[in-house]
Amino acid sequence: MTTNALPLTGWRVLEISTAWAGPMLGRILCDLGADVVKLESLDSIDNWRGAVKGDDRKRYPLSEPGLRPYNRNAWFNTQNMGKHSVGVDLKSPLARSAVEELVKSCDALICNFAAGALKRMKLDYAQLVKINPKIILLEMVVTGEGGPLENTRGVGPTMEALAGMTVLTGYGDGVPQRTGPAYVDPIGALNGAMAILLATRHRQQTGEGQRIELAQRESLMNWYGERFILAAVDGIEIPPLGNRSSVVAPHDAFQTMGDDEWIAIAVSSETQWIALCEVLQKTNWIHDPRFANAESRIKNSDALNDLITEVTKHHDKLKLAFRLQQSGVCAAPVNNGKDIFEDPHLIANQFMIDVEHPEAGVHRYQGLPFHFEQPRKRRQIPAPLLGQHTRDILKDWAGLNDQTLDGLIDSGACTQA
Amino acid sequence: MNSTQSSSTTPYASCRCVLDGIKIIDLSSGVAGQFATRVLGEYGADVVLLEPPGGCALRRPQAIEDRYLFWHLNTGKKSITIDLDSEQGRQTLEILIQSCDMVIGDSTHDLQVMCQNNPRLIACRIRDFSPQGPYANWVGNEMMHQALSGLMYATGRADGKPLYGFGHRAYYSAGAIAVSSILGALIMRDGNSKGQYLEVSVHETAVSMSQNPVTQFAYNATWMARGPYPGPFDIFQCADGWVSMYCRGDRWSALCKGLGAPQVAEHPQLSSIDNLVKNWSLAYQLLQPIVKILTVEQFLAIIEAARGLASRVNTMKDVLNCNHLARRNYWHTLPDGDTSKPVLGPLFRFSKTPRVLQQGAPDLKPVSMSIKESHDN
Numbered sequence: 001m002t003t004n005a006l007p008l009t010g011w012r013v014l015e016i017s018t019a020w021a022g023p024m025l026g027r028i029l030c031d032l033g034a035d036v037v038k039l040e041s042l043d044s045i046d047n048w049r050g051a052v053k054g055d056d057r058k059r060y061p062l063s064e065p066g067l068r069p070y071n072r073n074a075w076f077n078t079q080n081m082g083k084h085s086v087g088v089d090l091k092s093p094l095a096r097s098a099v100e101e102l103v104k105s106c107d108a109l110i111c112n113f114a115a116g117a118l119k120r121m122k123l124d125y126a127q128l129v130k131i132n133p134k135i136i137l138l139e140m141v142v143t144g145e146g147g148p149l150e151n152t153r154g155v156g157p158t159m160e161a162l163a164g165m166t167v168l169t170g171y172g173d174g175v176p177q178r179t180g181p182a183y184v185d186p187i188g189a190l191n192g193a194m195a196i197l198l199a200t201r202h203r204q205q206t207g208e209g210q211r212i213e214l215a216q217r218e219s220l221m222n223w224y225g226e227r228f229i230l231a232a233v234d235g236i237e238i239p240p241l242g243n244r245s246s247v248v249a250p251h252d253a254f255q256t257m258g259d260d261e262w263i264a265i266a267v268s269s270e271t272q273w274i275a276l277c278e279v280l281q282k283t284n285w286i287h288d289p290r291f292a293n294a295e296s297r298i299k300n301s302d303a304l305n306d307l308i309t310e311v312t313k314h315h316d317k318l319k320l321a322f323r324l325q326q327s328g329v330c331a332a333p334v335n336n337g338k339d340i341f342e343d344p345h346l347i348a349n350q351f352m353i354d355v356e357h358p359e360a361g362v363h364r365y366q367g368l369p370f371h372f373e374q375p376r377k378r379r380q381i382p383a384p385l386l387g388q389h390t391r392d393i394l395k396d397w398a399g400l401n402d403q404t405l406d407g408l409i410d411s412g413a414c415t416q417a
Numbered sequence: 418m419n420s421t422q423s424s425s426t427t428p429y430a431s432c433r434c435v436l437d438g439i440k441i442i443d444l445s446s447g448v449a450g451q452f453a454t455r456v457l458g459e460y461g462a463d464v465v466l467l468e469p470p471g472g473c474a475l476r477r478p479q480a481i482e483d484r485y486l487f488w489h490l491n492t493g494k495k496s497i498t499i500d501l502d503s504e505q506g507r508q509t510l511e512i513l514i515q516s517c518d519m520v521i522g523d524s525t526h527d528l529q530v531m532c533q534n535n536p537r538l539i540a541c542r543i544r545d546f547s548p549q550g551p552y553a554n555w556v557g558n559e560m561m562h563q564a565l566s567g568l569m570y571a572t573g574r575a576d577g578k579p580l581y582g583f584g585h586r587a588y589y590s591a592g593a594i595a596v597s598s599i600l601g602a603l604i605m606r607d608g609n610s611k612g613q614y615l616e617v618s619v620h621e622t623a624v625s626m627s628q629n630p631v632t633q634f635a636y637n638a639t640w641m642a643r644g645p646y647p648g649p650f651d652i653f654q655c656a657d658g659w660v661s662m663y664c665r666g667d668r669w670s671a672l673c674k675g676l677g678a679p680q681v682a683e684h685p686q687l688s689s690i691d692n693l694v695k696n697w698s699l700a701y702q703l704l705q706p707i708v709k710i711l712t713v714e715q716f717l718a719i720i721e722a723a724r725g726l727a728s729r730v731n732t733m734k735d736v737l738n739c740n741h742l743a744r745r746n747y748w749h750t751l752p753d754g755d756t757s758k759p760v761l762g763p764l765f766r767f768s769k770t771p772r773v774l775q776q777g778a779p780d781l782k783p784v785s786m787s788i789k790e791s792h793d794n
Contacts, residue, residue: 007600007601007602007604008601028597057637060636060637061637062637074632074633075629077632078629078632125768138765144745144766147740147743149739149741154728157646157652157661159728161660161728161731162728162731163731163736164732164735166730167659167731167733168583169572169583171577175652175654175659176659176661177573177574177580178572179572179582180568180570180628181567181568181571181641183582183586183626186590186625187626190590190597190626193597194596195765195767197604198436198600198767199767199770200604201435201607202435204604204607205435206769210767212767213765214765215745218742218745218764219765222764223584225761226488227482227733228737229758229759230733231734232748232759233485236481238481238482240583242578243560246481246482247479252578253578264560264569330561332557332560332564333564334564334569334579335565335569335630336640337567337630337640340565340566340567340624340630341630341631341634344550345546345552345620346620346621347550348549349547349549349550351547351621360636363635364631364635365631365632365635366631369591369618369621370594371617372615373613373615
């Protein structure tokens with residue numbers, strides 16, 4: 001391993017994925033040093049490339065899908081940074097031998113297609129180990145094998161409902177609320193990264209590859225496992241309280257200046273409560289018996305929240321958050337996309353990166369939170385065009401010659417951007 | 418949970434694990450660090466939670482919902498109690514660090530100095546905010562991280578305030594990032610024999626998990642707001658519960674037909690996918706009264722027939738009683754003093770890398786006993 005190597009430098013990963021969980025895992029593996037090749041085709045397109053002819057305009061540069069919308073989608077182009085793309089019809093018998101050569105040359109294959117999809121493509125573990133006995137296969141599914149729900153298909157919001165997460169969010173009116181962005185997806189990606197790294201070390205120690213089943217529902221449940229244990233041991237299920245806390249107050253979002261602008265404030269001690277009153281220039285609240293301690297503030301939350309809003313609605317959310325934090329009060333602006341784009345802390349830490357994409361242009365992208373000690377320039381390779389690296393990868397990894405490649409492309413089994 | 422679900426206790430306990438022989442000192446007091454070391458312990462690492470006199474704060478949660486948080490985060494670990502404000506305590510920690518492979522902390526311990534004293538040490542510091550930049554000294558909590566990440570802005574009703582959710586999900590996620598960072602550093606150490614110092618920011622973790630807000634704004638100056646997803650993608654109330662459902666646009670007619678309301682799909686404001694996206698609230702108003710008289714099972718069957726995707730909005734009890742999880746032996750129990758408590762199943766299932774479940778969360782020990790044990794080790 002060279003001095004500037006990353007944990008997975010030299011590792012080759014094949015990715016058969018769609019939407020968020022699988023692609024984000026592939027992006028993480030790129031960030032950890034792996035060479036990741038996405039196998040994809042127009043007929044079985046990644047949902048986050050969008051419809052072939054374009055769909056929701058909010059995903060394209062200047063809201064213009066362009067001639068090849070699937071190369072210009074903001075969502076795809078974020079979660080697939082750093083990868084290569086091989087355009088290949090995985091169901092085509094003509095492409096089978098090329099795919100097998102890729103399998104032979106790789107270290108791992110990751111997939112978040114529906115349960116059973118790999119088997120239908122004859123790329124399930126039993127098939128893969130015949131081609132490459134040391135391969136690591138990670139399958140991200142909804143519920144996992146071995147029970148009545150094993151064939152369950154899902155998307156983020158249905159998986160979260162199945163896992164008991166949706167019922168824990170709401171305004172306290174009995175109506176369950178989804179997590180806005182499907183949180184199960186990035187959580188699945190984080191779990192996938194841990195699993196691949198464990199399996200990588202296992203292989204380095206033993207020479208063995210293996211199959212990993214990541215049932216996204218089951219891993220998600222660990223993110224609030226204490227609630228299941230509470231229900232199992234004590235039979236207690238606590239309904240959502242909006243943003244309120246059962247032990248401290250205020251703990252909520254408050255309107256600030258502007259349209260749909262909010263600040264989150266959480267007071268967890270009497271010192272913080274006094275500081276809040278002082279920053280908001282409402283020291284008379286300190287002596288108000290309704291707000292004398294956490295218990296009474298919880299009891300009088302409605303009145304307290306109304307009073308706080310009367311003040312916060314005249315303030316800028318970020319400036320007020322800075323003033324509160326300087327006084328030791330836990331507070332933060334409730335950020336929309338524009339706010340995160342302009343977040344001064346993320347910019348100061350170079351968490352965001354500007355990258356030029358050949359068909360989308362130069363734009364800012366959110367980074368990933370890995371910080372290894374070894375000096376390196378953060379990877380700034382854009383997401384691939386569909387089929388951008390077909391020839392290169394099939395030559396380098398699969399050892400195909402030009403004549404064979406021409407045949408595959410002419411037949412439509414493979415595509416080159 | 419019923420009795421058949423609490424069957425398995427120590428799967429694979431006798432097998433060799435991928436992190437066998439790795440010693441970890443956990444100096445953390447919060448969810449992220451303690452979750453990270455739990456995961457590493459489940460794959461063979463020997464984890465010692467180092468607690469202050471009186472025990473770490475998670476042993477004494479104020480909120481009922483966190484009553485079993487310490488148990489959930491600390492199964493499989495040992496615990497020692499050391500007063501790091503005393504000279505003897507600091508010396509004991511130095512001795513422990515000399516012989517360990519990894520240390521994780523989330524407060525003021527100087528992990529970088531520990532790395533200098535033990536070049537093979539992998540040290541991971543978890544912070545709310547990275548130490549450079551204007552938020553460096555900010556106080557964080559779950560709601561703050563969800564507020565800054567964009568998740569909160571996009572969660573809730575369009576006419577309601579933003580919702581942060583619940584629990585400690587940003588911190589669990591930072592714990593997962595810590596695990597991957599540490600495993601990455603271990604793989605590097607296997608090659609070059611050098612440890613390293615790692616940092617994990619909960620803030621950065623939460624932002625990296627948001628649904629592409631930076632790029633969407635950079636591409637066209639728009640952002641995701643609260644409210645239902647556009648199209649047939651929502652939560653409906655049935656006679657006996659709630660259902661979260663998704664149906665592709667080209668299955669919209671089939672769904673309406675299945676509900677006995679083909680006229681809804683033919684409504685001029687809902688008859689194309691573009692219109693449906695634009696006017697979803699109208700569609701919801703027309704369908705909800707129809708759905709409300711169906712049982713969850715009836716509605717699920719209709720969605721399935723239309724080749725949509727759906728699930729009941731399960732309660733904790735629903736999940737605990739789920740036959741699928743029972744068949745997969747998801748739930749385990751581990752002893753806790755004279756009784757026992759449940760433990761959740763694995764994050765992922767390996768065919769060849771065993772997970773270890775040997776003991777529940779550790780009891781708190783007095784300082785004197787801890788000092789003796791740590792010197793003996």
